[in-house]
Amino acid sequence: MSEMKQIYRVEGFTCANCAGKFEQNVKTLPGVQDAKVNFGASKITVVGHATVEELEKAGAFENLKVYPEKRAEKHPETGREKQVSFFEKHHPLLYSGLLIALGAISIFINGEENLITALLFISSVLIGGFSLLKTGLNNLIRLDFDMRTLMTIAIFGATIIGEWAEAAVVVVLFAISEALERHSMDKARKSIKSLMEIAPNEATVYRNGKETVVPVEEVVIGDIMIVKPGQKVAMDGIVIKGSSSVNEAAITGESIPAAKQPGDEVFAGTLNEEGHLEVKVTKYVEDTTISKIIELVEEAQAERAPAQTFVDQFAKYYTPAIMAVAFLVAIVPPLLWGGDWMDWVYQGLSVLVVGCPCALVISTPISIVSAIGSAAKKGVLIKGGIYLEELGSLKAIAFDKTGTLTKGAPVVTDFIMLSDKIHEKEALSIACALEERSNHPIARAFVKKAEELGVEPLNHDIENFKAITGKGVQGTIAGTTYSIGSPVWFAGRVTEEIEKKVASLQNDGKTVILFGTEKEIYAIFAALDEVRHSSKEVVRKLHEMGIQKTLMLTGDNAKTAAAIGRAVGISEVKAELLPEEKLEHVKGLGKAYGKVAMVGDGVNDAPALAASTVGIAMGSAGSDTALETADVALMADDLGKLPFAIKLSRKTLAVIKANIAFALGVKLLALLLVVPGWLTLWIAIFSDMGATLLVSLNSMRLLRVKE
Helix, strand or coil, X not given: CCCCEEEEEEECCCCHHHHHHHHHHHHCXXXXXXXXXXXXXXXXXXXXXXXXXXXXXXXXXXXXXXXXXXXXXXXXXXXXXXXXXXXXXXXXXXXXXXXXXXXXHHHHXXXXXXXXHHHHHHHHHHHHCHHHHHHHHHHHHXXXXXXXXXXXXXXXXXXXXXXXXXXXXXXXXXXXXXXXXXXXXXXXXHHHHHXXXXXXXXXXXEECXXXXXXEHXXXXXXXXXXECCCCECCCCEEEEECCEEEECHHXXXXXXXXXXXXXXXXXXXXXXXXXXXXXXXXXXXXXXXXXXXXXXXXXXXXXXXXHHHHHXXXXXXXXXXXXXXXXXXXXXXXXXXXXXXXXXXXXXXXXXXXXXXXXXXXXCHHHHHHXXXXXXXXXXXXXXXXXXXXXXXXXXXXXXXXXHHECCCCEEEEEEECCCXXXXXXXXXXXXXXXXCXXXXXXXXXXXXXXXXXCXXXXXXXXXXXXXXXXXXXXXXXXXXXXXXXXXXXHHHCCHXXXXXXXXXXXXXXXXXXXXXXXCEEEXXXXXXXXXXXXHHHHHHHHHCCCCEEEEECCCCHHHHHHHHXXXXXXXXXXXXXXXXXXXXXXXXXXXXXXXXXXXCCCCCHHHHHHCCEEEEECCCCCHHHHHHCCEEECCCCCCHHHHHHHHHHHHHHHXXXXXXXXXXXXXXXXXXXXXXXXXXXXXXXXXXHHHHHHHHHHHHHHHCCC
């Protein structure tokens, strides 16, 4: 029997460290086998059984609120937060600040040593720092040293030596710092919250012969959904009646509306701009493309980037080290050089505060969440922090040809008959029948050509059908075996005259397909797959961005591939390749350049995509396979998103490095003030809060990276 898995949304996380504590607490609950917190998405996955009350009790130290996933979808976090006033959320902080103000007035009236002054500041510490001190003391008892432990020791120490005012200010400023952290993370998460709110909660469907509005959870596959002009599409489906322009920017990031006619696919969350559409529903609400995107983005935000793993490991040793330094600062000068104990204990407490790793710990996750959310809104799905980092360090990129550098919709441009043993329409009819049985894009071109010439589909049964990868297809019709495919496959039957015609067509960038029997070639077909308008510009931008090598991998013939390669400016072209040969070329590219990407359709190029550092799937909207298999999915059929993804990755890495350097630099400068004895609790807490604020603001710049 499989273990029960429950997903809950969580409100109230102030920091990644608190999320980790919550996870550990949940794991100790009686009915729980395992638990995993996704700090970026504010979610927890529980394996086993736990009630909401038990989970909230496990998060009581942080006053966390927990909601089942399904309920959260109907009433998002934002909905609950709107019902809670600023005063309700921050009243301890406000009361604490008021008491500090009264304490300052008391100093002016009664003096610093007055009992009323001391009581006002101590009350401020207890009210504003109750949650902090409770958690810090529990951590201290368990010898669990984190930022709250540091702050608790510093606050108690300052109170004991009579620095009540500074202890109170430390409490208030630390609370403000945590509130800023929470606000910054919430803003970074808004990109996902906005995605969650894109699709309507209700759909209009035909029920009992009339239009009925029902919740999307009640819509089933096969229902006929009505989408009127100006309405959003509520469910994924296929248009069965009507035509319109649909704005798919929410899914693909493409601002130009897509024309939709019967047979075309539409996605939940997209906007019907003008026509009246009837859509046959093809997916349940939890399986729609927008639901998949949200799920995958949230999972991606939970994946730790290498930089984040480094910071977490660093912080693990950094915090105890700071405590050791603070202890030495407090006792060494008085013991060795006769320094004043009160002065140096105060300096040691200041070291504890300045050493608080808030800014360092938040520096990476907020950057990753911001960048992945920003990319998703622009139609680029990045499956994890590791791939976000790897994109920026790519040295070489391999491209599939069909559907990637070209439009993937070839058109039969030439049809040359070579024999009078078979009629032109009969040849096209047989060729069309054979191609239709393959999954190759060229099959659609033959069907279209047959329709143009008024050729009816073949009625005969095809026996002994075979599809030979990289060569073509063959089958037996009425006792005769016909083949259609690459000129290489017909090598023994190609005359000098046919070879000249083939070479001429290939030099024009066309794909040549021969048709005939085991004895004779009956016809030459030539198809042209147009190069995407953006391909040349994209390749140029990639080279300008420092990509050292671009490689086109295709099963097409060398001359056609070379013509397309020249047209788009690719560094090198490898043609007439089988899937396993594409894989070998990608592996070779990896050995030569280290970090490589493969850009393909996510299905036919699966082995090569898997072998690359980053596998990038084109036009993944609606394709579950591409969404699941690729490391990065370009939702629109737009190669132009690739330079943006690399640019975003590099900016993210730069922001993370700047954040880490700044967080550590500010602390180092503040610690140097210990040498002349100038470090105070005021300077310490302001340096910590300032670093946290600036790191958060710097990270949120990633939400505004433009294409």
